[in-house]
Amino acid sequence: NIERIAELTEGHAWFQLYHPADNDLRDKILERAAANCQVLVMLSDVPTFGYRSKEIKNGLAMPPRMTFTNILQIIGHPNWAINTLVHGSPSFKVLKPYMPKGMNMHHLGLFMNKTFNGRLDEDKVAAIRDKWKGKLVMKGMSNEIDVEKAIKLGLDGVIVSNHGGRQLDAGPSSIYALKNIATKYGDKIKVMMDSGIRTGPDIARTLAAGAQFAFLGRSFMYGVGALGNDGGEHTISILKRQLQQVMEQICCEKVEDFPQYLIK
Template identity: 65%
Template sequence: MAFPFNTEYPSIESLRERARKRMPRFAFEYLDGGCNENINIKRNTDEIREIQLKPRYLKNYSNSRLETELFGLKYDAPFGISPIGLQGLMWPNAPEILAKASLKHNIPFILSTVTTTSIERASELTEGRAWFQLYHPTEDWLRDDILKRAEAAEVPVLVILCDVPTFGYRPKEIRNGLAMPPQMNFRNVLQVMGKPAWAMQTLKHGAPNFATMKKYMDKGMSIKQLGAWMNATFSGRLNEEKIKPLRDLWKGKLVLKGVVSDEDAEEAIRLGFDGIIVSNHGGRQLDAGESTIKPLSHIAEKYKDRITVMMDSGIRSGPDIARVMSSGADFSFLGRSFMYGVGALGEEGGDHTIAMLKMQLQQVLEQVCCEKVTDLPKYLVKE
């Protein structure tokens, strides 16, 4: 199958710049920003790019393959789409665009609890292959009902967040009225008027809403009431008492996202998780924390024979994926990169971004003469 590739946008950075011009500023800054002084969002990518690979030009080498097995399923590449909240605010219909692209390219798509497409719709678009990321509800009945819906939708992997015990301090979101409760101020309205493509697509697809949670909300909630309801409905603090019932109830694969310490990795193994995603929420939670690549290296070395180790946050290219995989990750996920693609190219953005990342990663493997993604650690330049 041939996929569209727009040669005017051959990098994530070129997609980012195009998206910036097409999205209202408040929407772009919600996508693009970190927290506090935005230090860790930059550190994530910078420290990934300190990793170097060593080619083996004279070895017996036939061809390079991107296919990767994860939780018993074969994917066409070793990367997937991270969960992102409020995707339809950033670009109308974004989660559906990405879900469709993930199916065509056979890579994982993770749906967030607080994005703008429902569990059921994501499952339909991906033929039952979409993963689901759960923000932990404060009420057991709500947790149980969401899990029943995920099971009925044939979700293969449930992802639980541990890195949002409190909301990060995000100055741009506060200024733009996108903190909880959100508000649409006059400045934001003017920004929308200056982005006709975004406005027309919003009219076509409707105002974004928390589609998975819609059935539990009272009709006619004001923005302020909605914010209060969301804060009361979810608790980001995880502990053994909350995790054990989830492990008992969920019969599929269970993944803990947000692990950055040996202690949490050990606890995840003890509590029966099938995998962990080393992540700092894209640098949106703790500006004073480490980049994700630093803990990944030693967590993978110590624990990947006992649990599947994945990583997201800071990955912006095919070479970045190769660097992460060479550092010991079994799989990688990208979030902002795909949203830049959709913001830049709309309906074609998902296909374009996935195809571009595949091309870039394929070139790296061929250049270093690596036949399989799982062999990349052999090409790592060690300090």
């Protein structure tokens, strides 16, 4: 939960808010976040869920569908199966205090749909800007109109992101959107990016294209999926080594200098 993550990261954690439909719940969560984190990220890249036919076929749902293939996969991964039995399935720890007790997966799915509304508008963002005194970042930008609104609303940063292409497959790639946004607004607001970054050279490209920070999602999940608790550290050590190698190859001393060394 927020408190534990803040403890582990010695106060450096950022909190990401999935906008609650109810303002009372929003305020309760914001209060806890403010006591523990300096940066709040609002998420605008999932206004509604994408139609993912592969996941429907594979039974990835709340609750997960038990197909013959899924059962075979569980049997084929005894370590995972035992760990899941010992520790239980993942849960939404931050939300636990606000959830009715004894919900099964089906009820949890209904609760999440009812409690959150991913659609943001300027009024919702302005209300949060009023309440949140720390740095405020909007994730999910892919066009200049929204970045201009973010600047007008007094936000401190934007994360150019298409949610890893996991919701809408028809938009521009994040690196493409980033180039215009960073060139035009990089001196007015902090511009960061995620989606599709997998390696050190990918991070270098992202920084060269004008981002001041690069985020990765699935690369860390793959690391944790393969190695468990050590997977996060292992992933970051590979990325660090790769990034350093790029810097040595092009004689770039500081990451901020990438735009002078790599083709944008």
